[in-house]
Amino acid sequence: xxxxxxxxxxxxxxxxxxxxxxxxxxxxxxxxxxxxxxxxxxxxxxxxxxxxxxxxxxxxxxxxxxxxxxxxxxxxxxxxxxxxxxxxxxxxxxxxxxxxxxxxxxxxxxxxxxxxxxxxxxxxxxxxxxxxxxxxxxxxxxxxxxxxxxxxxxxxxxxxxxxxxxxxxxxxxxxxxxxxxxxxxxxxxxxxxxxxxxxxxxxxxxxxxxxxxxxxxxxxxxxxxxxxxxxxxxxxxxxxxxxxxxxxxxxxxxxxxxxxxxxxxxxxxxxxxxxxxxxxxxxxxxxxxxxxxxxxxxxxxxxxxxxxxxxxxxxxxxxxxxxxxxxxxxxxxxxxxxxxxxxxxxxxxxxxxxxxxxxxxxxxxx
Amino acid sequence: xxxxxxxxxxxxxxxxxxxxxxxxxxxxxxxxxxxxxxxxxxxxxxxxxxxxxxxxxxxxxxxxxxxxxxxxxxxxxxxxxxxxxxxxxxxxxxxxxxxxxxxxxxxxxxxxxxxxxxxxxxxxxxxxxxxxxxxxxxxxxxxxxxxxxxxxxxxxxxxxxxxxxxxxxxxxxxxxxxxxxxxxxxxxxxxxxxxxxxxxxxxxxxxxxxxxxxxxxxxxxxxxxxxxxxxxxxxxxxxxxxxxxxxxxxxxxxxxxxxxxxxxxxxxxxxxxxxxxxxxxxxxxxxxxxxxxxxxxxxxxxxxxxxxxxxxxxxxxxxxxxxxxxxxxxxxxxxxxxxxxxxxxxxxxxxxxxxxxxxxxxx
Numbered sequence: 001x002x003x004x005x006x007x008x009x010x011x012x013x014x015x016x017x018x019x020x021x022x023x024x025x026x027x028x029x030x031x032x033x034x035x036x037x038x039x040x041x042x043x044x045x046x047x048x049x050x051x052x053x054x055x056x057x058x059x060x061x062x063x064x065x066x067x068x069x070x071x072x073x074x075x076x077x078x079x080x081x082x083x084x085x086x087x088x089x090x091x092x093x094x095x096x097x098x099x100x101x102x103x104x105x106x107x108x109x110x111x112x113x114x115x116x117x118x119x120x121x122x123x124x125x126x127x128x129x130x131x132x133x134x135x136x137x138x139x140x141x142x143x144x145x146x147x148x149x150x151x152x153x154x155x156x157x158x159x160x161x162x163x164x165x166x167x168x169x170x171x172x173x174x175x176x177x178x179x180x181x182x183x184x185x186x187x188x189x190x191x192x193x194x195x196x197x198x199x200x201x202x203x204x205x206x207x208x209x210x211x212x213x214x215x216x217x218x219x220x221x222x223x224x225x226x227x228x229x230x231x232x233x234x235x236x237x238x239x240x241x242x243x244x245x246x247x248x249x250x251x252x253x254x255x256x257x258x259x260x261x262x263x264x265x266x267x268x269x270x271x272x273x274x275x276x277x278x279x280x281x282x283x284x285x286x287x288x289x290x291x292x293x294x295x296x297x298x299x300x301x302x303x304x305x306x307x308x309x310x311x312x313x314x315x316x317x318x319x320x321x322x323x324x325x326x327x328x329x330x331x332x333x334x335x336x337x338x339x340x341x342x343x344x345x346x347x348x349x350x351x352x353x354x355x356x357x358x359x360x361x362x363x364x365x366x
Numbered sequence: 367x368x369x370x371x372x373x374x375x376x377x378x379x380x381x382x383x384x385x386x387x388x389x390x391x392x393x394x395x396x397x398x399x400x401x402x403x404x405x406x407x408x409x410x411x412x413x414x415x416x417x418x419x420x421x422x423x424x425x426x427x428x429x430x431x432x433x434x435x436x437x438x439x440x441x442x443x444x445x446x447x448x449x450x451x452x453x454x455x456x457x458x459x460x461x462x463x464x465x466x467x468x469x470x471x472x473x474x475x476x477x478x479x480x481x482x483x484x485x486x487x488x489x490x491x492x493x494x495x496x497x498x499x500x501x502x503x504x505x506x507x508x509x510x511x512x513x514x515x516x517x518x519x520x521x522x523x524x525x526x527x528x529x530x531x532x533x534x535x536x537x538x539x540x541x542x543x544x545x546x547x548x549x550x551x552x553x554x555x556x557x558x559x560x561x562x563x564x565x566x567x568x569x570x571x572x573x574x575x576x577x578x579x580x581x582x583x584x585x586x587x588x589x590x591x592x593x594x595x596x597x598x599x600x601x602x603x604x605x606x607x608x609x610x611x612x613x614x615x616x617x618x619x620x621x622x623x624x625x626x627x628x629x630x631x632x633x634x635x636x637x638x639x640x641x642x643x644x645x646x647x648x649x650x651x652x653x654x655x656x657x658x659x660x661x662x663x664x665x666x667x668x669x670x671x672x673x674x675x676x677x678x679x680x681x682x683x684x685x686x687x688x689x690x691x692x693x694x695x696x697x698x699x700x701x702x703x704x705x706x707x708x709x710x711x712x713x714x715x716x717x718x719x720x721x722x723x724x725x726x727x728x729x
Contacts (some may be wrong), residue, residue, distance in 0.1 A: 099499070141691060165436075168499075170686075172686065173686030173690065175699045337515055339508065343508045346504065
């Protein structure tokens with residue numbers, strides 16, 4: 001097979017070493033403990049963290065640390081997009097217990113709207129580009145927000161005893177519907193969406209000069225502000241309490257007086273808004289909005305949610321960061337097989353921890 | 367005269383008893399498809415309709431394997447596209463480029479399908495539910511990347527094409543009617559065989575065990591059903607069906623290129639199974655026809671749709687949404703219930719006519 005080189009061999013050695021260590025631990029220590037499962041999960045956590053650290057150390061030796069930091073800095077825009085998309089997926093999973101395949105399409109719809117608003121404003125003779133783009137972004141967020149609200153209130157909720165696979169199917173149907181509607185409304189050509197700025201900022205870490213595009217800074221700033229607002233809302237508002245209650249059990253939450261309909265509708269709407277921001281930045285990376293552009297982001301977001309666990313927002317964000325780190329370093333090892341390497345690593349981690357890195361096992365009643 | 371009547375009655379009785387057999391419907395369906403080929407050769411049907419029929423049959427084979435997994439095993443998988451692609455590339459590489467015999471290629475493809483099915487089955491023992499669906503989605507993406515990168519096997523972005531194939535010592539070159547007809551008949555035979563295999567699995571203890579596993583794993587385990595065995599079996603069966611579907615696909619379309627085996631293909635298969643009805647063979651065929659075949663064979667002839675191609679996509683999407691929202695058992699359940707209601711209505715009308723004809727019964 002072509003392309004098996006240093007990286008793959010190193011990864012294989014690390015994995016085999018981990019398995020050997022785990023087997024040794026299991027033989028000599030774990031079996032003698034009384035609370036076996038507790039210690040086992042702790043041992044696995046420690047081993048996984050160790051392996052990730054080893055990989056980073058090995059790659060740091062291969063490229064030197066400043067280069068890795070530079071690579072990660074250049075990929076911060078991907079990271080913010082992925083984090084936004086993952087948060088949106090997890091938000092919907094928490095309240096509706098389904099993976100939303102239409103997430104990417106809702107987002108693309110918002111980005112299309114944003115791009116067309118931007119085009120209109122430029123045609124009307126506005127000159128302040130930053131202001132125009134912010135206006136477009138805001139318009140996109142609003143339209144995706146409304147779209148999410150509409151989907152939950154008019155479609156997902158009206159279904160007759162639909163289970164979670166059924167909801168998945170509905171979102172799949174919605175992908176097709178939105179995919180068909182976009183060319184009808186916005187025309188069949190991709191729309192140009194300019195970036196906030198094409199400049200780069202140069203600064204020093206120690207003796208090494210670092211380069212970061214200004215667009216990335218905008219993306220990071222907006223992501224941090226939005227996510228901070230979201231987490232504050234989740235932690236301190238009544239809606240956040242409702243989300244957490246609905247996540248643990250929808251029936252019991254509604255019996256306790258939580259208006260679960262409002263909670264789920266708001267979650268869908270906010271997920272739409274988050275997706276719109278992600279799609280906006282993703283589009284500005286490739287300078288134009290396309291119908292199918294969000295599909296890889298969506299797949300990565302699902303993988304991140306699985307890696308971190310669907311149950312926790314923090315966990316899924318860490319999953320997104322890990323995926324971003326893996327997939328930004330992997331191409332420098334081996335360009336053609338990067339996806340296989342990244343997904344292979346995720347698969348192995350998930351095999352070791354089936355509920356994700358931060359998932360909690362919920363006892364099922366038989 | 368009396369004798370003839372007796373013979374006729376006997377014949378009718380025998381026919382009725384035969385028509386109750388599940389294979390009867392399959393063979394009739396196969397004959398209908400064969401009849402379509404005759405119509406095409408007479409010039410009454412266009413070639414695109416026959417192409418659609420072939421694709422519907424091939425995808426039905428894939429979807430039947432998938433329904434064993436989803437409708438009976440209750441295990442969601444989104445890696446179908448990768449497996450179908452694998453089958454097509456195995457055929458293209460070993461038979462088309464390597465010159466291996468047809469039967470040997472099928473054996474190799476089944477062995478590879480077994481291996482992949484075992485692998486995914488072992489993964490499914492540890493990961494469950496939505497997590498499994500997404501991990502299999504990742505596996506599908508990995509397979510696609512593998513197809514794109516490993517270009518000695520698949521031809522990279524340009525893909526593999528199959529110019530000719532050899533079966534029972536006869537060589538069939540692509541591009542003429544002989545090739546087309548042979549492939550069509552092979553596909554029909556495989557389609558019927560797949561249906562027979564599926565119904566035998568469903569009605570056998572294996573199918574019952576799968577169904578019980580879907581409804582409650584703990585209950586199934588307590589009745590002595592080995593979860594490991596049946597999960598692995600479900601994945602192996604579905605991957606064998608998918609890989610064979612891929613082999614048929616490359617025979618029919620004569621090419622296969624890696625980027626085509628993406629997530630949306632897996633989702634289409636999933637949609638076909640759900641829309642038609644995951645637990646009924648006819649339901650699956652209806653679903654596959656709605657998702658893959660409706661566009662080419664029906665909607666293109668309606669001017670409203672053929673003028674606005676975007677509307678076809680919207681139509682498909684709305685159809686999926688409506689069916690899932692209001693008929694969770696799939697379209698076949700709708701047909702069954704409406705047939706049942708019609709029967710009751712007919713019985714009532716018959717009763718009314720009888721009271722009109724012969725008068726009311728005395729109390």
